[in-house]
Amino acid sequence: MSQRDLRQPHSFPRLRRGRSSLLSSSRSDTSFRLSSMNQRTMANDQQRLLYLFELPQEPIQTPRGGGSVQFKLENDDTPPSVATRVGLSPSVSVPVPERKDVALQDLGTATSIPMGSAFSFFLASHRRAARDLCNVFMKTNGAEDLMQVAARVHGKVNETLFIYAISFVILRKKELHSVRLPTMVEVFPSRFVPQEALSRAQLQVNRMDPNQSEAVIIEHGPEFSGSPVKPEHRVSYWREDYGINVHHWHWHLIYPPGMGVDRDRKGELFYYMHQQIIARYDMERLSLGLPRVQKLDNWRVPIEDGYFPKLTVNNSGRAWGSRQDNTLPKDFRRTEIGDPVDITDLEIWRARLLGAIHQGYMVDRNGDKVPLRDDVTSGKRGIDILADALEADADHSVNFPYYGDLHNIGHDILAFSHDPDNAHKEEMGVVGDLGTSLRDPVFFRLHKLVDDLFQEYKLTQPPYKEEELFLPGVRIERAGVVRDDEADVLLTGWNTREFEASRGIDFNGRPVILRLTHLDHKPFDYHIQINNDLREPKEVTVRIYLAPKFNGREQEMNFMEQRILWCELDKFTVHLKPGKNHVVRSSKESSITNLEELTFKDLENSGPGNSSEQSAFNFCGCGWPQHMLLPRGRPEGMAFQLFFMLTDYAKDKVSNPGGVRRCANGVSFCGMQDAKYPDARPMGFPFDRRPAPTLQGLPVNTTADYARLGNAFMHDVTIKFLGDKLN
Ligand code: CUO
Numbered sequence: 001m002s003q004r005d006l007r008q009p010h011s012f013p014r015l016r017r018g019r020s021s022l023l024s025s026s027r028s029d030t031s032f033r034l035s036s037m038n039q040r041t042m043a044n045d046q047q048r049l050l051y052l053f054e055l056p057q058e059p060i061q062t063p064r065g066g067g068s069v070q071f072k073l074e075n076d077d078t079p080p081s082v083a084t085r086v087g088l089s090p091s092v093s094v095p096v097p098e099r100k101d102v103a104l105q106d107l108g109t110a111t112s113i114p115m116g117s118a119f120s121f122f123l124a125s126h127r128r129a130a131r132d133l134c135n136v137f138m139k140t141n142g143a144e145d146l147m148q149v150a151a152r153v154h155g156k157v158n159e160t161l162f163i164y165a166i167s168f169v170i171l172r173k174k175e176l177h178s179v180r181l182p183t184m185v186e187v188f189p190s191r192f193v194p195q196e197a198l199s200r201a202q203l204q205v206n207r208m209d210p211n212q213s214e215a216v217i218i219e220h221g222p223e224f225s226g227s228p229v230k231p232e233h234r235v236s237y238w239r240e241d242y243g244i245n246v247h248h249w250h251w252h253l254i255y256p257p258g259m260g261v262d263r264d265r266k267g268e269l270f271y272y273m274h275q276q277i278i279a280r281y282d283m284e285r286l287s288l289g290l291p292r293v294q295k296l297d298n299w300r301v302p303i304e305d306g307y308f309p310k311l312t313v314n315n316s317g318r319a320w321g322s323r324q325d326n327t328l329p330k331d332f333r334r335t336e337i338g339d340p341v342d343i344t345d346l347e348i349w350r351a352r353l354l355g356a357i358h359q360g361y362m363v364d365r366n367g368d369k370v371p372l373r374d375d376v377t378s379g380k381r382g383i384d385i386l387a388d389a390l391e392a393d394a395d396h397s398v399n400f401p402y403y404g405d406l407h408n409i410g411h412d413i414l415a416f417s418h419d420p421d422n423a424h425k426e427e428m429g430v431v432g433d434l435g436t437s438l439r440d441p442v443f444f445r446l447h448k449l450v451d452d453l454f455q456e457y458k459l460t461q462p463p464y465k466e467e468e469l470f471l472p473g474v475r476i477e478r479a480g481v482v483r484d485d486e487a488d489v490l491l492t493g494w495n496t497r498e499f500e501a502s503r504g505i506d507f508n509g510r511p512v513i514l515r516l517t518h519l520d521h522k523p524f525d526y527h528i529q530i531n532n533d534l535r536e537p538k539e540v541t542v543r544i545y546l547a548p549k550f551n552g553r554e555q556e557m558n559f560m561e562q563r564i565l566w567c568e569l570d571k572f573t574v575h576l577k578p579g580k581n582h583v584v585r586s587s588k589e590s591s592i593t594n595l596e597e598l599t600f601k602d603l604e605n606s607g608p609g610n611s612s613e614q615s616a617f618n619f620c621g622c623g624w625p626q627h628m629l630l631p632r633g634r635p636e637g638m639a640f641q642l643f644f645m646l647t648d649y650a651k652d653k654v655s656n657p658g659g660v661r662r663c664a665n666g667v668s669f670c671g672m673q674d675a676k677y678p679d680a681r682p683m684g685f686p687f688d689r690r691p692a693p694t695l696q697g698l699p700v701n702t703t704a705d706y707a708r709l710g711n712a713f714m715h716d717v718t719i720k721f722l723g724d725k726l727n
Contacts (some may be wrong), residue, residue, distance in 0.1 A: 243625025493726025
């Protein structure tokens with residue numbers, strides 16, 4: 001009997017957030033128990049669907065949930081050894097009746113992506129496959145129906161495609177709004193931890209006494225994919241952070257191109273969310289003494305920085321492609337997955353987009369002009385029209401054949417630059433995948449190019465007039481931050497978070513924990529003293545941004561240099577009473593962040609989840625990771641500036657017929673479910689445009705000149721990096 005056959009049910013250990021750690025659990029310890037276990041049925045929609053996310057590479061009949069749950073497929077043609085090999089008697093059996101309505105031929109192109117290989121949303125053929133599979137899942141009615149259909153499809157389509165499609169459908173279907181998605185870190189640990197570490201854990205498991213039940217721990221970070229010899233590796237802890245990569249995956253699930261999804265201000269949010277990622281990356285780079293990221297505007301010269309991911313695809317052991325230093329991008333000739341595209345095409349599309357920006361209009365397929373300006377009737381803004389043609393969303397581009405597919409194909413050419421014609425049969429690089437692309441430095445160079453086009457458009461927009469910036473009668477007297485009774489000094493350093501790798505990968509049924517080291521900070525509060533000189537209460541929007549005070553040369557920046565470095569920290573509404581007001585707001589309430597990644601264990605322990613708060617959760621579950629709210633700063637302290645601005649909520653608010661679902665977190669980057677984006681002003685206001693030439697009769701040179709308006713305020717803060725001493 002092999003080691004594998006000796007598998008016993010094991011309890012899952014408690015997971016820890018923070019420095020203290022778990023090392024082992026015993027069977028007598030707080031055993032993992034599915035809340036509905038003793039009912040021998042799936043208690044709610046959450047539990048009905050949760051186990052479809054577990055062990056994506058293993059046959060669906062493999063016991064899940066620590067050996068306690070098993071899908072039982074009626075008339076199944078899978079060898080019985082899969083279900084019986086483990087010698088378990090799972091206490092919850094999930095019957096899956098035969099579904100004659102789900103035949104392989106109904107899946108369209110969904111079966112065209114080989115199992116174990118990468119799935120790239122930047123490839124048109126893979127988007128088509130996703131659309132075909134999502135269409136099948138979208139036709140289901142309720143969680144039980146979806147679970148049955150998905151369980152039947154499991155194993156017949158690519159693993160990442162399967163997880164993508166089921167996540168997409170859960171997010172789109174109203175009746176499933178209470179169902180939450182488990183973190184990608186647990187579904188696909190191989191996207192976050194090098195294969196070497198996973199193999200070591202497997203070896204350790206193989207050598208363990210079968211009666212032992214301790215969890216194996218995989219430690220990872222903050223030293224990530226390379227050595228500091230290459231300057232780009234100094235910031236790899238940031239690019240390879242699990243939270244920002246999960247955020248990027250989740251964001252694109254909500255705002256996909258080519259999937260028939262047309263959300264309010266979708267294009268503008270594509271611009272803004274990615275612009276903010278670059279601003280944050282630049283802030284991090286300046287913290288480390290690195291220059292701001294350079295746009296990739298010449299495809300005819302080699303890309304200086306290579307990237308070696310050391311990860312595998314879909315937990316399959318198949319390696320992602322690596323790019324050597326100084327690789328020259330080449331024409332795309334992976335004809336097995338897409339039409340040929342030349343570097344020249346990228347150049348032509350970029351020139352056409354720039355032409356449209358400078359002329360102020362695009363040309364649709366009938367040859368008619370489509371002005372790049374906000375259209376009150378359709379609700380589309382100029383930037384949405386531009387973004388749809390640039391991302392590109394073939395469904396929504398005004399002229400897809402003419403303006404092309406610059407951003408998506410840009411990802412593809414970079415993802416295959418090491419093997420553009422499949423001569424070596426190498427897998428794509430990580431920049432081709434939504435859940436890994438931020439790891440590669442070239443992602444930021446590509447997106448800097450994309451952002452450059454958006455900024456070119458933004459510079460054609462008239463600067464805000466004084467009356468658009470000024471809010472009479474309301475004045476910020478003082479504003480700053482307080483942490484642990486200390487004012488204006490913020491602390492960052494390393495922290496750890498644990499996840500169960502064994503939910504995504506089968507380690508002979510034993511618990512294996514990932515302990516990931518990540519950047520974090522001490523929570524803090526904003527304090528804002530506001531005078532309302534009006535005789536009546538006033539509702540205002542508070543906008544808070546952070547930027548480095550000095551550029552890479554340690555000089556203060558003028559407005560234009562600092563403009564696209566400002567990172568949104570928070571945005572919220574405050575009801576001001578007449579007279580003095582003291583507003584206190586916690587950093588944890590940020591409008592851009594998602595507080596927690598939800599683990600399988602969190603979701604197993606969650607209740608039925610039907611409150612409206614919980615219903616909104618998945619959507620709010622999108623967001624920048626809270627632990628990455630602040631840049632690292634420097635051990636000796638680094639100077640940053642906070643910018644506070646109050647605007648009139650009466651002008652900012654957006655009417656949302658049918659009720660507004662308030663979700664506390666993530667709104668600025670992710671919008672709101674079933675509702676319009678809740679801020680009428682352009683995203684990034686007031687830094688999205690050139691400065692007003694004068695304010696209150698004086699010229700504007702720096703952001704501080706905006707603070708001449710009483711409703712704006714600037715304040716210096718220091719960010720200190722404490723390393724291991726954060727906790
Ligand atoms: Cu998010 Cu290029 O759009 O990665």
